[in-house]
Amino acid sequence: MGHCLQTTILLLLVLTIRDTLExxxxxxxxxEPYSIKYQASIQHNRNHYCGGTLIAAQWVVSAAHCWRPSSLIQVVLSEHSLASEEGFEQVFDVEKIFVHYNYNYRTFNNDIMLIKLSTPAQLNANVQPAxxxxxxxxxxxxxxxxxxxxxxxxxxxxxxxxxxxxxxxxxxxxxxxxxxxxxxxxxxxxxxxxxxxxxxxxxxxxxxxxxxxxxxxxxxxxxxxxxxxxxxxxxxxxxxxxxxxxxxxxx
CATH class of the missing domain: 2.40.10.10 (Trypsin-like serine proteases)
Structure with a gap:
Protein backbone atom coordinates (compact mmCIF):
# COMPACT_ATOMS: atom_id res chain seq x y z
CA MET A 1 0.00 0.00 0.00
CA GLY A 2 2.80 2.39 0.95
CA HIS A 3 4.69 1.58 -2.24
CA CYS A 4 1.58 2.26 -4.37
CA LEU A 5 1.07 5.60 -2.61
CA GLN A 6 4.68 6.60 -3.23
CA THR A 7 4.36 5.62 -6.89
CA THR A 8 1.17 7.67 -7.25
CA ILE A 9 2.77 10.72 -5.62
CA LEU A 10 5.84 10.36 -7.87
CA LEU A 11 3.64 10.14 -10.98
CA LEU A 12 1.73 13.28 -9.96
CA LEU A 13 5.02 15.08 -9.36
CA VAL A 14 6.31 14.08 -12.79
CA LEU A 15 3.09 15.27 -14.43
CA THR A 16 3.27 18.57 -12.57
CA ILE A 17 6.90 19.14 -13.56
CA ARG A 18 6.07 18.28 -17.16
CA ASP A 19 3.22 20.79 -17.17
CA THR A 20 5.49 23.41 -15.65
CA LEU A 21 8.25 22.94 -18.20
CA GLU A 22 6.02 22.78 -21.28
CA GLU A 32 -12.04 38.40 -33.79
CA PRO A 33 -9.58 37.38 -36.55
CA TYR A 34 -6.51 39.64 -36.68
CA SER A 35 -7.71 41.79 -33.78
CA ILE A 36 -4.60 41.00 -31.68
CA LYS A 37 -2.21 42.61 -34.10
CA TYR A 38 0.99 42.00 -32.14
CA GLN A 39 0.47 38.24 -31.67
CA ALA A 40 3.10 35.98 -33.23
CA SER A 41 3.18 32.22 -33.70
CA ILE A 42 6.60 30.61 -33.40
CA GLN A 43 6.73 27.44 -35.44
CA HIS A 44 9.00 24.45 -35.99
CA ASN A 45 8.38 22.53 -39.21
CA ARG A 46 5.31 24.77 -39.67
CA ASN A 47 3.88 23.50 -36.39
CA HIS A 48 3.09 26.04 -33.69
CA TYR A 49 4.86 25.46 -30.39
CA CYS A 50 5.18 28.89 -28.71
CA GLY A 51 3.76 32.38 -28.87
CA GLY A 52 5.51 35.70 -29.27
CA THR A 53 4.88 39.45 -29.35
CA LEU A 54 5.86 41.86 -32.10
CA ILE A 55 7.44 44.98 -30.57
CA ALA A 56 9.03 46.51 -33.71
CA ALA A 57 8.91 45.76 -37.42
CA GLN A 58 11.83 43.31 -37.22
CA TRP A 59 11.67 42.21 -33.57
CA VAL A 60 9.60 39.69 -31.63
CA VAL A 61 9.78 38.94 -27.90
CA SER A 62 9.19 35.47 -26.50
CA ALA A 63 10.18 33.32 -23.53
CA ALA A 64 13.76 32.07 -23.31
CA HIS A 65 12.51 28.54 -22.63
CA CYS A 66 10.99 28.62 -26.16
CA TRP A 67 14.48 28.76 -27.67
CA ARG A 68 15.28 26.57 -30.66
CA PRO A 69 18.14 27.02 -33.16
CA SER A 70 17.29 29.99 -35.38
CA SER A 71 17.72 27.91 -38.52
CA LEU A 72 14.91 25.54 -37.44
CA ILE A 73 12.11 27.99 -36.65
CA GLN A 74 9.88 30.50 -38.38
CA VAL A 75 7.76 33.33 -37.02
CA VAL A 76 4.26 33.89 -38.39
CA LEU A 77 2.36 37.17 -38.02
CA SER A 78 -1.25 37.93 -39.03
CA GLU A 79 -2.13 34.33 -38.17
CA HIS A 80 -5.57 33.26 -36.93
CA SER A 81 -6.29 29.68 -37.92
CA LEU A 82 -3.41 27.24 -37.64
CA ALA A 83 -5.37 24.72 -39.68
CA SER A 84 -5.71 26.71 -42.90
CA GLU A 85 -3.92 29.24 -45.08
CA GLU A 86 -6.03 32.38 -44.98
CA GLY A 87 -3.91 34.56 -47.24
CA PHE A 88 -2.95 37.21 -44.68
CA GLU A 89 -0.05 35.41 -43.02
CA GLN A 90 3.42 36.92 -42.98
CA VAL A 91 6.02 34.19 -42.57
CA PHE A 92 9.61 34.98 -41.58
CA ASP A 93 12.83 33.12 -41.16
CA VAL A 94 14.89 34.10 -38.13
CA GLU A 95 18.14 36.03 -38.49
CA LYS A 96 19.26 35.81 -34.87
CA ILE A 97 18.02 35.03 -31.36
CA PHE A 98 19.13 36.83 -28.19
CA VAL A 99 18.43 34.90 -24.99
CA HIS A 100 18.79 37.01 -21.85
CA TYR A 101 22.31 36.62 -20.50
CA ASN A 102 21.05 35.76 -16.99
CA TYR A 103 18.31 33.31 -17.95
CA ASN A 104 18.08 30.46 -15.45
CA TYR A 105 16.41 27.40 -16.92
CA ARG A 106 15.92 25.87 -13.47
CA THR A 107 14.06 28.79 -11.88
CA PHE A 108 12.81 30.52 -15.07
CA ASN A 109 14.24 33.81 -13.83
CA ASN A 110 14.87 36.20 -16.75
CA ASP A 111 12.73 34.03 -19.03
CA ILE A 112 12.89 36.32 -22.06
CA MET A 113 14.45 36.31 -25.51
CA LEU A 114 14.47 38.62 -28.52
CA ILE A 115 14.02 37.30 -32.04
CA LYS A 116 15.28 39.32 -35.00
CA LEU A 117 13.30 38.50 -38.13
CA SER A 118 15.09 37.99 -41.45
CA THR A 119 13.24 40.99 -42.92
CA PRO A 120 10.98 43.66 -41.39
CA ALA A 121 7.29 42.86 -41.13
CA GLN A 122 4.82 44.80 -43.21
CA LEU A 123 2.87 46.85 -40.71
CA ASN A 124 -0.76 47.08 -41.78
CA ALA A 125 -4.33 46.69 -40.50
CA ASN A 126 -3.50 43.19 -39.18
CA VAL A 127 0.06 43.68 -37.92
CA GLN A 128 1.13 46.31 -35.39
CA PRO A 129 3.73 46.24 -32.59
CA ALA A 130 2.82 46.19 -28.91
Whole structure:
Protein backbone atom coordinates (compact mmCIF):
# COMPACT_ATOMS: atom_id res chain seq x y z
CA MET A 1 0.00 0.00 0.00
CA GLY A 2 2.80 2.39 0.95
CA HIS A 3 4.69 1.58 -2.24
CA CYS A 4 1.58 2.26 -4.37
CA LEU A 5 1.07 5.60 -2.61
CA GLN A 6 4.68 6.60 -3.23
CA THR A 7 4.36 5.62 -6.89
CA THR A 8 1.17 7.67 -7.25
CA ILE A 9 2.77 10.72 -5.62
CA LEU A 10 5.84 10.36 -7.87
CA LEU A 11 3.64 10.14 -10.98
CA LEU A 12 1.73 13.28 -9.96
CA LEU A 13 5.02 15.08 -9.36
CA VAL A 14 6.31 14.08 -12.79
CA LEU A 15 3.09 15.27 -14.43
CA THR A 16 3.27 18.57 -12.57
CA ILE A 17 6.90 19.14 -13.56
CA ARG A 18 6.07 18.28 -17.16
CA ASP A 19 3.22 20.79 -17.17
CA THR A 20 5.49 23.41 -15.65
CA LEU A 21 8.25 22.94 -18.20
CA GLU A 22 6.02 22.78 -21.28
CA UNK A 23 4.02 25.71 -20.00
CA UNK A 24 1.63 27.00 -21.33
CA UNK A 25 -6.19 29.41 -23.19
CA UNK A 26 -8.37 28.01 -20.53
CA UNK A 27 -11.76 29.68 -20.00
CA UNK A 28 -11.39 32.11 -22.91
CA UNK A 29 -12.90 32.46 -26.35
CA UNK A 30 -11.90 32.80 -29.99
CA UNK A 31 -10.88 36.35 -30.82
CA GLU A 32 -12.04 38.40 -33.79
CA PRO A 33 -9.58 37.38 -36.55
CA TYR A 34 -6.51 39.64 -36.68
CA SER A 35 -7.71 41.79 -33.78
CA ILE A 36 -4.60 41.00 -31.68
CA LYS A 37 -2.21 42.61 -34.10
CA TYR A 38 0.99 42.00 -32.14
CA GLN A 39 0.47 38.24 -31.67
CA ALA A 40 3.10 35.98 -33.23
CA SER A 41 3.18 32.22 -33.70
CA ILE A 42 6.60 30.61 -33.40
CA GLN A 43 6.73 27.44 -35.44
CA HIS A 44 9.00 24.45 -35.99
CA ASN A 45 8.38 22.53 -39.21
CA ARG A 46 5.31 24.77 -39.67
CA ASN A 47 3.88 23.50 -36.39
CA HIS A 48 3.09 26.04 -33.69
CA TYR A 49 4.86 25.46 -30.39
CA CYS A 50 5.18 28.89 -28.71
CA GLY A 51 3.76 32.38 -28.87
CA GLY A 52 5.51 35.70 -29.27
CA THR A 53 4.88 39.45 -29.35
CA LEU A 54 5.86 41.86 -32.10
CA ILE A 55 7.44 44.98 -30.57
CA ALA A 56 9.03 46.51 -33.71
CA ALA A 57 8.91 45.76 -37.42
CA GLN A 58 11.83 43.31 -37.22
CA TRP A 59 11.67 42.21 -33.57
CA VAL A 60 9.60 39.69 -31.63
CA VAL A 61 9.78 38.94 -27.90
CA SER A 62 9.19 35.47 -26.50
CA ALA A 63 10.18 33.32 -23.53
CA ALA A 64 13.76 32.07 -23.31
CA HIS A 65 12.51 28.54 -22.63
CA CYS A 66 10.99 28.62 -26.16
CA TRP A 67 14.48 28.76 -27.67
CA ARG A 68 15.28 26.57 -30.66
CA PRO A 69 18.14 27.02 -33.16
CA SER A 70 17.29 29.99 -35.38
CA SER A 71 17.72 27.91 -38.52
CA LEU A 72 14.91 25.54 -37.44
CA ILE A 73 12.11 27.99 -36.65
CA GLN A 74 9.88 30.50 -38.38
CA VAL A 75 7.76 33.33 -37.02
CA VAL A 76 4.26 33.89 -38.39
CA LEU A 77 2.36 37.17 -38.02
CA SER A 78 -1.25 37.93 -39.03
CA GLU A 79 -2.13 34.33 -38.17
CA HIS A 80 -5.57 33.26 -36.93
CA SER A 81 -6.29 29.68 -37.92
CA LEU A 82 -3.41 27.24 -37.64
CA ALA A 83 -5.37 24.72 -39.68
CA SER A 84 -5.71 26.71 -42.90
CA GLU A 85 -3.92 29.24 -45.08
CA GLU A 86 -6.03 32.38 -44.98
CA GLY A 87 -3.91 34.56 -47.24
CA PHE A 88 -2.95 37.21 -44.68
CA GLU A 89 -0.05 35.41 -43.02
CA GLN A 90 3.42 36.92 -42.98
CA VAL A 91 6.02 34.19 -42.57
CA PHE A 92 9.61 34.98 -41.58
CA ASP A 93 12.83 33.12 -41.16
CA VAL A 94 14.89 34.10 -38.13
CA GLU A 95 18.14 36.03 -38.49
CA LYS A 96 19.26 35.81 -34.87
CA ILE A 97 18.02 35.03 -31.36
CA PHE A 98 19.13 36.83 -28.19
CA VAL A 99 18.43 34.90 -24.99
CA HIS A 100 18.79 37.01 -21.85
CA TYR A 101 22.31 36.62 -20.50
CA ASN A 102 21.05 35.76 -16.99
CA TYR A 103 18.31 33.31 -17.95
CA ASN A 104 18.08 30.46 -15.45
CA TYR A 105 16.41 27.40 -16.92
CA ARG A 106 15.92 25.87 -13.47
CA THR A 107 14.06 28.79 -11.88
CA PHE A 108 12.81 30.52 -15.07
CA ASN A 109 14.24 33.81 -13.83
CA ASN A 110 14.87 36.20 -16.75
CA ASP A 111 12.73 34.03 -19.03
CA ILE A 112 12.89 36.32 -22.06
CA MET A 113 14.45 36.31 -25.51
CA LEU A 114 14.47 38.62 -28.52
CA ILE A 115 14.02 37.30 -32.04
CA LYS A 116 15.28 39.32 -35.00
CA LEU A 117 13.30 38.50 -38.13
CA SER A 118 15.09 37.99 -41.45
CA THR A 119 13.24 40.99 -42.92
CA PRO A 120 10.98 43.66 -41.39
CA ALA A 121 7.29 42.86 -41.13
CA GLN A 122 4.82 44.80 -43.21
CA LEU A 123 2.87 46.85 -40.71
CA ASN A 124 -0.76 47.08 -41.78
CA ALA A 125 -4.33 46.69 -40.50
CA ASN A 126 -3.50 43.19 -39.18
CA VAL A 127 0.06 43.68 -37.92
CA GLN A 128 1.13 46.31 -35.39
CA PRO A 129 3.73 46.24 -32.59
CA ALA A 130 2.82 46.19 -28.91
CA UNK A 131 3.91 48.96 -26.55
CA UNK A 132 6.74 47.96 -24.21
CA UNK A 133 6.29 49.69 -20.83
CA UNK A 134 9.09 51.23 -18.83
CA UNK A 135 9.60 51.72 -15.11
CA UNK A 136 7.96 55.16 -15.40
CA UNK A 137 4.62 53.68 -16.49
CA UNK A 138 1.94 53.19 -13.80
CA UNK A 139 2.42 50.06 -11.71
CA UNK A 140 -0.14 47.28 -11.94
CA UNK A 141 -2.39 46.43 -9.00
CA UNK A 142 -4.74 43.64 -8.05
CA UNK A 143 -7.57 45.45 -9.86
CA UNK A 144 -5.66 45.49 -13.16
CA UNK A 145 -7.36 43.37 -15.83
CA UNK A 146 -5.10 41.91 -18.50
CA UNK A 147 -5.56 39.84 -21.64
CA UNK A 148 -3.48 36.77 -22.44
CA UNK A 149 -3.73 35.18 -25.87
CA UNK A 150 -2.49 32.15 -27.75
CA UNK A 151 -3.20 28.86 -29.48
CA UNK A 152 -2.66 26.75 -26.38
CA UNK A 153 -4.83 23.89 -25.17
CA UNK A 154 -8.37 24.83 -24.12
CA UNK A 155 -8.97 22.07 -21.58
CA UNK A 156 -6.91 20.97 -18.63
CA UNK A 157 -4.90 17.79 -19.39
CA UNK A 158 -5.62 18.12 -23.11
CA UNK A 159 -2.80 17.77 -25.63
CA UNK A 160 -4.62 19.37 -28.57
CA UNK A 161 -3.81 22.97 -29.43
CA UNK A 162 -6.59 25.38 -30.30
CA UNK A 163 -6.85 25.66 -34.11
CA UNK A 164 -7.71 29.38 -33.77
CA UNK A 165 -6.32 32.23 -31.71
CA UNK A 166 -8.06 32.59 -28.36
CA UNK A 167 -7.82 35.04 -25.46
CA UNK A 168 -9.00 35.37 -21.87
CA UNK A 169 -9.14 38.27 -19.42
CA UNK A 170 -7.40 37.67 -16.11
CA UNK A 171 -6.36 39.72 -13.09
CA UNK A 172 -2.97 40.65 -11.75
CA UNK A 173 -2.55 38.76 -8.47
CA UNK A 174 -0.31 40.61 -6.00
CA UNK A 175 1.90 38.90 -3.44
CA UNK A 176 2.85 36.14 -5.84
CA UNK A 177 5.18 34.62 -3.23
CA UNK A 178 2.06 33.43 -1.38
CA UNK A 179 1.62 30.89 -4.17
CA UNK A 180 5.20 30.06 -5.18
CA UNK A 181 8.41 30.12 -3.18
CA UNK A 182 10.71 30.78 -6.14
CA UNK A 183 9.13 34.04 -7.32
CA UNK A 184 11.53 36.91 -8.14
CA UNK A 185 11.01 40.60 -8.86
CA UNK A 186 11.21 39.70 -12.56
CA UNK A 187 7.93 37.75 -12.37
CA UNK A 188 4.25 38.61 -11.99
CA UNK A 189 1.27 36.36 -11.27
CA UNK A 190 -2.04 36.64 -13.10
CA UNK A 191 -5.19 34.54 -13.15
CA UNK A 192 -8.54 34.24 -11.43
CA UNK A 193 -8.97 33.82 -7.65
CA UNK A 194 -11.60 31.17 -8.47
CA UNK A 195 -9.50 29.39 -11.11
CA UNK A 196 -10.86 28.39 -14.49
CA UNK A 197 -9.03 31.07 -16.52
CA UNK A 198 -5.39 30.78 -17.46
CA UNK A 199 -2.79 30.30 -20.14
CA UNK A 200 -1.73 26.69 -20.70
CA UNK A 201 0.42 24.38 -22.85
CA UNK A 202 1.12 26.00 -26.23
CA UNK A 203 0.70 29.56 -24.94
CA UNK A 204 4.29 29.84 -23.69
CA UNK A 205 6.12 32.96 -24.81
CA UNK A 206 2.87 34.73 -25.65
CA UNK A 207 1.73 38.19 -24.56
CA UNK A 208 0.02 39.40 -21.41
CA UNK A 209 -1.28 42.90 -22.19
CA UNK A 210 -2.67 45.22 -19.51
CA UNK A 211 -4.18 48.65 -20.23
CA UNK A 212 -2.60 48.59 -23.68
CA UNK A 213 0.87 47.75 -22.37
CA UNK A 214 2.82 44.56 -23.04
CA UNK A 215 3.46 43.67 -19.40
CA UNK A 216 4.08 39.94 -19.35
CA UNK A 217 5.35 36.86 -21.17
CA UNK A 218 3.74 33.48 -20.49
CA UNK A 219 6.46 31.71 -18.55
CA UNK A 220 5.54 28.96 -16.07
CA UNK A 221 3.18 27.70 -13.41
CA UNK A 222 1.87 24.54 -11.76
CA UNK A 223 -0.88 23.02 -13.86
CA UNK A 224 -3.42 25.31 -15.53
CA UNK A 225 -6.39 27.34 -14.24
CA UNK A 226 -5.80 26.26 -10.64
CA UNK A 227 -7.10 28.84 -8.10
CA UNK A 228 -4.14 28.12 -5.83
CA UNK A 229 -1.47 28.33 -8.54
CA UNK A 230 -1.92 31.30 -10.92
CA UNK A 231 0.09 31.65 -14.10
CA UNK A 232 3.53 33.22 -13.79
CA UNK A 233 4.69 35.76 -16.36
CA UNK A 234 8.02 37.44 -17.06
CA UNK A 235 7.74 41.11 -16.04
CA UNK A 236 8.50 42.83 -19.35
CA UNK A 237 9.01 46.36 -18.01
CA UNK A 238 12.08 45.16 -16.11
CA UNK A 239 13.76 44.45 -19.44
CA UNK A 240 12.95 47.66 -21.36
CA UNK A 241 16.57 48.84 -21.22
CA UNK A 242 17.96 45.45 -22.24
CA UNK A 243 15.50 45.27 -25.14
CA UNK A 244 16.50 48.75 -26.33
CA UNK A 245 20.19 47.88 -26.01
CA UNK A 246 19.90 44.69 -28.06
CA UNK A 247 17.81 46.34 -30.78
CA UNK A 248 20.03 49.42 -31.03
CA UNK A 249 23.21 47.35 -31.25
CA UNK A 250 21.85 44.87 -33.79
CA UNK A 251 19.93 47.07 -36.18
Missing amino acids: QRIIGGQEV YVPTESDPEMTGSTICTVSGWGVTRIYSYYLSPVLRAVDINIMPNCYYYYWRITDNMICAGSPFGGKDSCQGDSGGPLVCDGRFEGIVSWGIGCANPYFPGVYTRVRNYARWIDWVMNNNS
